Amino acid sequence: MAPYITLAALVALLVGLAAGKAWERYKLQDGRWIDRRRARESPHFMLGLNYLVADQIDHAIEELTLAADVAGEPLEIHLILGNLYREKGQVGRAIQEHQSLLQRANLRKLEQASVLLCLGLDYKAGGFVDRALEAFSEVLRLDPGNEYALSNLEKLYEEQHLWNEAYATRQKLAAASSDTQRPKHQMILAFIEDELGRDALKRMDYAEATRHFSAAIELDAKSTPAYLSLGDVQFYQGRTADAVATWERLVATTPDRGYLAFSRLESAYPKLGRADSFPDLCRRLIAENPQDWRARLALARHLSSRHALREGLDLLFEALAINPHALALHQAIWEMLSALNLPQTLVDRYVELTRSSIFYLDPHICVRCRYRSTELLWQCPHCHEWNTFVEERISPKDQDVALIETTNSER
Numbered sequence: 289m290a291p292y293i294t295l296a297a298l299v300a301l302l303v304g305l306a307a308g309k310a311w312e313r314y315k316l317q318d319g320r321w322i323d324r325r326r327a328r329e330s331p332h333f334m335l336g337l338n339y340l341v342a343d344q345i346d347h348a349i350e351e352l353t354l355a356a357d358v359a360g361e362p363l364e365i366h367l368i369l370g371n372l373y374r375e376k377g378q379v380g381r382a383i384q385e386h387q388s389l390l391q392r393a394n395l396r397k398l399e400q401a402s403v404l405l406c407l408g409l410d411y412k413a414g415g416f417v418d419r420a421l422e423a424f425s426e427v428l429r430l431d432p433g434n435e436y437a438l439s440n441l442e443k444l445y446e447e448q449h450l451w452n453e454a455y456a457t458r459q460k461l462a463a464a465s466s467d468t469q470r471p472k473h474q475m476i477l478a479f480i481e482d483e484l485g486r487d488a489l490k491r492m493d494y495a496e497a498t499r500h501f502s503a504a505i506e507l508d509a510k511s512t513p514a515y516l517s518l519g520d521v522q523f524y525q526g527r528t529a530d531a532v533a534t535w536e537r538l539v540a541t542t543p544d545r546g547y548l549a550f551s552r553l554e555s556a557y558p559k560l561g562r563a564d565s566f567p568d569l570c571r572r573l574i575a576e577n578p579q580d581w582r583a584r585l586a587l588a589r590h591l592s593s594r595h596a597l598r599e600g601l602d603l604l605f606e607a608l609a610i611n612p613h614a615l616a617l618h619q620a621i622w623e624m625l626s627a628l629n630l631p632q633t634l635v636d637r638y639v640e641l642t643r644s645s646i647f648y649l650d651p652h653i654c655v656r657c658r659y660r661s662t663e664l665l666w667q668c669p670h671c672h673e674w675n676t677f678v679e680e681r682i683s684p685k686d687q688d689v690a691l692i693e694t695t696n697s698e699r
């Protein structure tokens with residue numbers, strides 16, 4: 289929790305400083321810049337900043353309030369104070385602080401935008417979605433390229449599943465950004481396209497859904513959910529060969545997430561008279577990546593359904609050595625052991641393999657906020673970031689529990 293507070297406080301400070309910069313520019317024209325220098329020269333201001341860095345928000349508020357008093361209540365310090373109340377969870381107090389700034393006479397355009405931005409963040413923190421939307425939209429009217437307002441607006445639209453609005457907002461952010469940021473924007477636009485496609489699918493509008501899923505893949509060739517869904521639409525339309533080709537493209541572009549298409553492929557191949565294609569695919573994936581335990585699990589299940597239990601069990605034991613905490617492996621092993629009437633030598637082998645293992649149920653973890661999940665998620669329910677989940681693995685050989693994070697895709 290502590291690092292999160294530090295970060296939030298610094299962000300609050302930076303938003304305040306960015307506002308202060310604009311403020312300084314205008315106040316200089318006004319010839320009233322002395323106030324700000326007086327604030328900076330006040331020991332209370334420096335003390336306040338020090339407390340902020342040390343995460344002592346209450347002390348920071350005390351000192352900054354004194355600094356504001358000494359300097360004739362400058363806007364900049366009150367912006368920070370309001371943000372600090374919000375960080376403390378005193379949303380009402382934050383709103384009050386920021387709203388009173390809006391009442392000031394002769395506010396410049398950028399000052400007004402800064403205050404409204406902070407107010408929007410207050411409303412958002414308090415759960416007043418409509419008022420937050422209004423405040424951020426107003427900021428953009430005053431300052432059209434404001435990235436804080438754009439990204440907050442996008443998140444609000446996403447939370448309300450207003451995907452078209454979220455898409456348009458992300459496009460504005462992308463247009464204003466540098467080339468290095470481009471892939472990230474493309475990735476997020478692809479996820480939003482995917483959501484639009486799902487909405488179309490709920491309306492049974494296959495043509496519209498296909499357009500969105502294809503657009504998602506066009507934007508980001510690694511857009512896993514779009515491949516899955518596009519294949520689903522093709523499959524529903526009876527275009528089995530196209531569906532298989534789409535899912536195979538997923539496996540080819542993102543092998544570490546290809547397993548998400550396994551069950552689809554396994555049931556679709558026989559419809560094309562290609563019953564061997566699924567085991568062949570698994571064997572190829574295992575050959576290409578010897579650590580691939582999911583392909584082993586899928587192949588083992590496939591073989592056991594065709595009565596090749598011993599071969600399947602050998603694959604599962606290999607997979608278990610790679611990833612001993614995968615619950616699905618243990619379940620599959622027990623199913624097969626019991627189908628074989630629990631032969632003692634195989635049970636002993638299982639016990640030996642699991643002796644030093646550690647188990648947990650939620651191996652997927654958000655790299656941004658450390659939220660844990662049993663399933664792989666595309667958007668984090670806690671921090672709302674896209675594509676931040678990796679699978680955490682505990683190496684069976686390490687006694688002191690080293691974490692192996694297998695990144696889902698190199699971006």
Ligand SMILES: [Zn+2]
Nearest residue numbers: 654657668671
């Ligand atoms: Zn998260």
